[in-house]
Amino acid sequence: MRTVDFIRAKRDGQELAPEAIREFIKNLVEGRVPDYQASAFLMAAFLQGLNEAETRVLTEAMTVFGTELDLKSVSGTKIDKHSTGGVGDKTSLIIAPIVASAGVLVPMISGRGLGHSGGTVDKLASIPGYRTDLAAKDFVAQLKAIGIVLAGQSSDIAPADQKLYALRDATATVECLPLIVSSILSKKIAAGLDGLVLDVKVGNGAFMKTLGEARALAEALVRTGTAMGTKVVALITDMETPLGSAVGNALEVSEAVSVLKGQGPDDLREVSFELAAWMLVLGRAAKTLEAARARVERQVQSGAAVSKLRQVIAHQGGNPGIVDEPGKLPRARLQREVRSPAAGIIQEIRAYPIGMAAVVLGAGRAEAADKVDPGAGLILRKQPGDKVEKNEALCVLYTDRQGSFAEAEARALEAFVIGRSAPKRRKRILQTIEASDLKAPAKSAAKKKR
Amino acid sequence: MRTVDFIRAKRDGQELAPEAIREFIKNLVEGRVPDYQASAFLMAAFLQGLNEAETRVLTEAMTVFGTELDLKSVSGTKIDKHSTGGVGDKTSLIIAPIVASAGVLVPMISGRGLGHSGGTVDKLASIPGYRTDLAAKDFVAQLKAIGIVLAGQSSDIAPADQKLYALRDATATVECLPLIVSSILSKKIAAGLDGLVLDVKVGNGAFMKTLGEARALAEALVRTGTAMGTKVVALITDMETPLGSAVGNALEVSEAVSVLKGQGPDDLREVSFELAAWMLVLGRAAKTLEAARARVERQVQSGAAVSKLRQVIAHQGGNPGIVDEPGKLPRARLQREVRSPAAGIIQEIRAYPIGMAAVVLGAGRAEAADKVDPGAGLILRKQPGDKVEKNEALCVLYTDRQGSFAEAEARALEAFVIGRSAPKRRKRILQTIEASDLKAPAKSAAKKKR
Numbered sequence: 001m002r003t004v005d006f007i008r009a010k011r012d013g014q015e016l017a018p019e020a021i022r023e024f025i026k027n028l029v030e031g032r033v034p035d036y037q038a039s040a041f042l043m044a045a046f047l048q049g050l051n052e053a054e055t056r057v058l059t060e061a062m063t064v065f066g067t068e069l070d071l072k073s074v075s076g077t078k079i080d081k082h083s084t085g086g087v088g089d090k091t092s093l094i095i096a097p098i099v100a101s102a103g104v105l106v107p108m109i110s111g112r113g114l115g116h117s118g119g120t121v122d123k124l125a126s127i128p129g130y131r132t133d134l135a136a137k138d139f140v141a142q143l144k145a146i147g148i149v150l151a152g153q154s155s156d157i158a159p160a161d162q163k164l165y166a167l168r169d170a171t172a173t174v175e176c177l178p179l180i181v182s183s184i185l186s187k188k189i190a191a192g193l194d195g196l197v198l199d200v201k202v203g204n205g206a207f208m209k210t211l212g213e214a215r216a217l218a219e220a221l222v223r224t225g226t227a228m229g230t231k232v233v234a235l236i237t238d239m240e241t242p243l244g245s246a247v248g249n250a251l252e253v254s255e256a257v258s259v260l261k262g263q264g265p266d267d268l269r270e271v272s273f274e275l276a277a278w279m280l281v282l283g284r285a286a287k288t289l290e291a292a293r294a295r296v297e298r299q300v301q302s303g304a305a306v307s308k309l310r311q312v313i314a315h316q317g318g319n320p321g322i323v324d325e326p327g328k329l330p331r332a333r334l335q336r337e338v339r340s341p342a343a344g345i346i347q348e349i350r351a352y353p354i355g356m357a358a359v360v361l362g363a364g365r366a367e368a369a370d371k372v373d374p375g376a377g378l379i380l381r382k383q384p385g386d387k388v389e390k391n392e393a394l395c396v397l398y399t400d401r402q403g404s405f406a407e408a409e410a411r412a413l414e415a416f417v418i419g420r421s422a423p424k425r426r427k428r429i430l431q432t433i434e435a436s437d438l439k440a441p442a443k444s445a446a447k448k449k450r
Numbered sequence: 451m452r453t454v455d456f457i458r459a460k461r462d463g464q465e466l467a468p469e470a471i472r473e474f475i476k477n478l479v480e481g482r483v484p485d486y487q488a489s490a491f492l493m494a495a496f497l498q499g500l501n502e503a504e505t506r507v508l509t510e511a512m513t514v515f516g517t518e519l520d521l522k523s524v525s526g527t528k529i530d531k532h533s534t535g536g537v538g539d540k541t542s543l544i545i546a547p548i549v550a551s552a553g554v555l556v557p558m559i560s561g562r563g564l565g566h567s568g569g570t571v572d573k574l575a576s577i578p579g580y581r582t583d584l585a586a587k588d589f590v591a592q593l594k595a596i597g598i599v600l601a602g603q604s605s606d607i608a609p610a611d612q613k614l615y616a617l618r619d620a621t622a623t624v625e626c627l628p629l630i631v632s633s634i635l636s637k638k639i640a641a642g643l644d645g646l647v648l649d650v651k652v653g654n655g656a657f658m659k660t661l662g663e664a665r666a667l668a669e670a671l672v673r674t675g676t677a678m679g680t681k682v683v684a685l686i687t688d689m690e691t692p693l694g695s696a697v698g699n700a701l702e703v704s705e706a707v708s709v710l711k712g713q714g715p716d717d718l719r720e721v722s723f724e725l726a727a728w729m730l731v732l733g734r735a736a737k738t739l740e741a742a743r744a745r746v747e748r749q750v751q752s753g754a755a756v757s758k759l760r761q762v763i764a765h766q767g768g769n770p771g772i773v774d775e776p777g778k779l780p781r782a783r784l785q786r787e788v789r790s791p792a793a794g795i796i797q798e799i800r801a802y803p804i805g806m807a808a809v810v811l812g813a814g815r816a817e818a819a820d821k822v823d824p825g826a827g828l829i830l831r832k833q834p835g836d837k838v839e840k841n842e843a844l845c846v847l848y849t850d851r852q853g854s855f856a857e858a859e860a861r862a863l864e865a866f867v868i869g870r871s872a873p874k875r876r877k878r879i880l881q882t883i884e885a886s887d888l889k890a891p892a893k894s895a896a897k898k899k900r
Binding site: 004036039044046048169171172 | 453454455457458461484485486487488489490492493494496497498617619620621622623
């Protein structure tokens with residue numbers, strides 16, 4: 001099928017044949033589809049939709065071509081976690097060592113931050129000496145040796161996704177459920193995972209703004225992943241408020257370490273431990289979710305989890321001393337408290353402006369090409385429900401950019417909503433979606449138009 | 451407005467602001483919109499539509515940038531004709547000399563043929579010595595000197611259309627009314643015309659297959675052109691059957707000359723003379739359509755029209771002797787008759803397979819890069835309604851490609867439908883649409899979706 005006919009079929013709302021989808025992706029990866037045709041297809045798919053079968057075939061095709069990383073040679077159950085992104089989300093740094101310490105292999109491939117949303121690779125890179133770019137053979141060797149890898153994405157994994165994602169960003173075709181599903185799953189499944197726990201975040205600091213949207217994405221991910229033979233569970237978790245108190249790369253590493261030592265904020269511990277428990281369930285290290293939760297607690301209490309973190313840092317060239325001496329992590333030179341303009345009770349702390357304040361301070365990227373300052377960010381001194389006096393510190397800003405304080409402070413103040421009465425307590429974990437929760441796949445054909 | 455936001459707005463079915471459309475086209479022409487963004491916009495526009503106001507602003511913007519040809523310095527009323535393309539459509543060669551001989555300026559810019567559909571530039575180029583590529587200053591000088599130019603499109607006219615058209619062809623976004631309208635009108639109006647007569651063809655050999663589609667296009671062209679201050683009339687004419695008997699470049703020139711000499715096929719004369727009459731009306735060389743029709747007849751009977759053809763050929767470097775000695779036109783070396791498989795009455799001659807037979811013989815292009823043989827083509831020996839005996843010639847094929855006969859014959863035979871009874875006579879001119887026929891422009895906003 002000529003590419004123009006493939007585009008036309010989707011333009012006209014037809015269901016694309018599996019063979020045609022595979023051919024398109026093969027041609028794309030092998031350089032025979034010019035960008036202008038790929039982007040016309042993306043817009044047609046955005047507006048006409050892709051049904052479940054098309055989404056599955058697309059995702060499969062995207063996993064097939066170009067992968068250099070093949071974990072099938074590593075025996076053992078391999079489980080990863082993926083988050084749709086948020087503010088202060090350092091759960092990966094907590095979860096991976098817990099799960100690996102319980103004997104489940106964790107080959108975790110993470111992304112960089114962009115906009116208000118942070119990225120695990122940036123957090124790892126704030127650890128002095130730590131290498132996030134591993135060659136495929138080193139990745140495999142390390143997974144065999146210590147059962148855990150925390151690395152960045154190489155261009156060899158799912159090259160179709162690399163091409164399509166860059167185009168989607170420039171052509172307003174990002175917010176399209178089937179394309180999101182294929183992008184997330186192709187990267188993860190390409191490496192040969194046995195199971196995947198998804199953290200679908202919802203709220204002003206997340207990609208999905210409403211529970212309905214998040215639920216639709218979570219269901220599509222679970223359905224497509226399951227259809228491809230990978231065990232998938234999705235948790236929908238709250239991202240109206242930043243997760244934990246620290247936002248910014250080294251600051252978040254430090255907070256993650258404290259959770260692994262049995263301390264740290266309750267909300268962060270709750271979400272991290274639940275995600276870790278599900279990974280143990282999928283990895284068959286626990287028979288029930290309840291047993292898995294207990295196992296997570298044991299791995300932390302015993303110190304096994306934090307030991308595993310030291311081990312993976314050392315193995316990837318980083319200084320494991322940061323685990324016991326957080327002062328060895330980079331810290332921005334300048335700091336400033338943001339003080340409350342009024343007395344009252346914190347009603348909410350909106351994640352999006354906090355994330356943007358962190359970007360202004362240098363902890364994140366406004367544009368993909370921006371550099372990140374590892375020591376920049378902010379620490380929340382208050383949480384929703386806390387009382388605050390006028391002029392009491394709401395948060396502390398850290399930066400190397402003297403000129404950034406004014407804007408960062410304005411953004412931070414925008415995040416804090418102060419009232420009179422105690423706010424309703426928000427749940428952090430909103431829903432859990434397993435394959436068995438889904439109705440039989442709807443037989444919906446692609447939408448018909450024209 | 452960033453291009454990605456412009457694309458998103460149309461993706462979401464919003465009406466685009468005039469300023470945003472102008473900025474997009476300016477950026478496109480000046481090389482600041484990559485092809486992949488332009489094609490995503492085209493698909494969004496295809497699926498979400500552009501309303502009348504958007505279409506007008508888009509067309510205006512496309513006329514504004516990059517034009518080198520400016521006819522405003524030429525005094526007199528300038529009228530052109532545009533056809534949406536068909537098989538055997540040599541009306542331009544007949545009309546332009548008639549209208550110019552009556553004192554209306556005819557700055558005619560024509561295109562090349564592609565697929566089954568012929569192009570006036572290819573027909574002109576079959577005249578020995580004739581130059582179709584004129585520099586802008588020579589174009590203007592000739593129009594001042596003799597009141598008529600028959601030339602090809604230069605890349606300086608409406609460069610936005612050049613870019614967009616090439617992308618539309620590769621991205622399945624050709625068949626989109628607002629984009630067709632902006633493409634046709636931007637090229638024509640950019641040069642500074644006072645009036646434009648449109649020949650919107652309908653039938654199996656045309657771009658528009660149904661009367662409803664043709665009517666919608668004709669109305670959109672008249673409405674948008676009129677809103678831009680150009681006088682526009684559209685005739686909807688039949689293209690189920692080839693126009694006239696000759697198909698192929700030099701063969702068509704010869705047939706056009708015979709019409710200018712008061713001979714030639716009735717259907718070709720009828721369509722050509724009516725289009726010419728409307729050009730005289732728009733050019734104010736006649737007060738009524740009836741007077742214009744009489745004037746057309748006079749220009750032909752008096753020999754003024756055919757003299758004007760000799761003059762324009764000579765002025766553009768061609769041999770005017772072809773007008774009186776058609777043997778001086780190129781003629782393919784090989785010829786073969788296609789004989790009727792049965793006796794009966796010709797019910798119809800389908801234009802599309804005849805056009806494709808001509809392509810096979812070398813008279814047209816399967817791909818844009820193909821070369822055309824000026825002397826190749828075919829002559830219909832029968833017309834719908836004619837009686838035919840078994841083994842009598844239906845048409846004669848002309849080619850330099852020995853191997854093409856079998857396929858060309860098969861295609862030609864496919865075109866002829868032979869039956870028992872006399873077919874219903876088809877009208878050639880189906881509808882005429884003037885600005886005054888249109889209802890007040892609907893206030894429809896862009897379609898809302900999602």
